[in-house]
Amino acid sequence: MVNLPETVKRQTMIDAVDEVIRERKTAKVLRDPADCPPGTAEDWLPPDFVEQVRQAVAVAGWAPFHKAVHRETHLTGALASPVPWRFYILERASCCALVAHIRARAAAQPESKWSKAWGSKIPRLLAATGALVLITWLPDPPAEGQAPALTDNNMEHIAAAAAATQNLLLAAEARGLHTYWSSGGILGDAEAFALVGIPAPQKLLSAIFLAPPGAPHDAIEPGALRDKRGDPAQWSDWPTVLPPEA
Numbered sequence: 065m066v067n068l069p070e071t072v073k074r075q076t077m078i079d080a081v082d083e084v085i086r087e088r089k090t091a092k093v094l095r096d097p098a099d100c101p102p103g104t105a106e107d108w109l110p111p112d113f114v115e116q117v118r119q120a121v122a123v124a125g126w127a128p129f130h131k132a133v134h135r136e137t138h139l140t141g142a143l144a145s146p147v148p149w150r151f152y153i154l155e156r157a158s159c160c161a162l163v164a165h166i167r168a169r170a171a172a173q174p175e176s177k178w179s180k181a182w183g184s185k186i187p188r189l190l191a192a193t194g195a196l197v198l199i200t201w202l203p204d205p206p207a208e209g210q211a212p213a214l215t216d217n218n219m220e221h222i223a224a225a226a227a228a229t230q231n232l233l234l235a236a237e238a239r240g241l242h243t244y245w246s247s248g249g250i251l252g253d254a255e256a257f258a259l260v261g262i263p264a265p266q267k268l269l270s271a272i273f274l275a276p277p278g279a280p281h282d283a284i285e286p287g288a289l290r291d292k293r294g295d296p297a298q299w300s301d302w303p304t305v306l307p308p309e310a
């Protein structure tokens with residue numbers, strides 16, 4: 065339970081939290097990838113943007129988690145926390161560098177995963193974003209040559225990483241940023257991991273695009289399922305459990 069300072073009313077806190085949760089929405093901010101040459105100055109990025117992202121990332125880490133990660137697989141490098149998620153924050157210049165990598169590989173390898181990626185929304189998202197946060201989850205080691213299994217442990221690792229992701233979305237929303245949770249497409253590929261420096265045993269859960277309101281764009285698209293969720297009566301129940309008969 066939150067202990068409030070005397071100056072903050074409980075209802076004020078409730079209203080603020082509820083409003084942020086309700087107002088969080090998918091905003092796919094898209095821009096022509098030609099507008100993202102590496103090395104260009106970006107005067108539309110607010111001076112405190114990176115600090116805002118830093119703060120949002122820090123508070124997002126207060127997600128619940130049930131199990132520590134597999135030590136021998138995941139606690140070998142500099143990121144030594146037992147939490148089952150890792151955040152990789154790519155600032156604007158790195159996002160434009162990724163656009164350049166996708167463009168170059170697509171040109172060199174027609175009919176490849178890279179040419180497919182070049183035709184996807186990922187380069188347009190990268191070209192518009194202020195920052196990209198790649199959030200991975202840390203599976204227990206799979207059997208030789210297998211993908212991670214949906215074990216109880218792994219399900220809880222994914223759930224915890226998803227909670228951290230939602231925290232980031234809400235923290236960014238509260239700071240007035242556009243947010244979009246993408247599966248990431250090519251960004252989850254092993255070669256993309258190598259470009260960013262993400263260890264191979266990790267799995268991409270979330271590619272979070274964060275853009276300030278003034279970001280130049282060609283379009284902002286909403287989530288396709290935004291208005292399809294129905295009201296609580298369509299996804300929640302209040303079952304009554306009777307005590308055992310005497």
Ligand SMILES: Cc1cc2nc3c(=O)[nH]c(=O)nc-3n(C[C@H](O)[C@H](O)[C@H](O)COP(=O)(O)O)c2cc1C
Nearest residue numbers: 088089090245246247248249286287288289290291
């Ligand atoms: C795990 C996850 C992955 C998602 N990946 C994509 C994606 O790859 N492409 C996409 O268009 N939307 C993706 N979304 C966003 C959903 O489309 C969006 O949340 C949904 O339409 C509801 O809209 P809202 O976020 O505005 O409430 C993803 C959402 C989640 C939770």
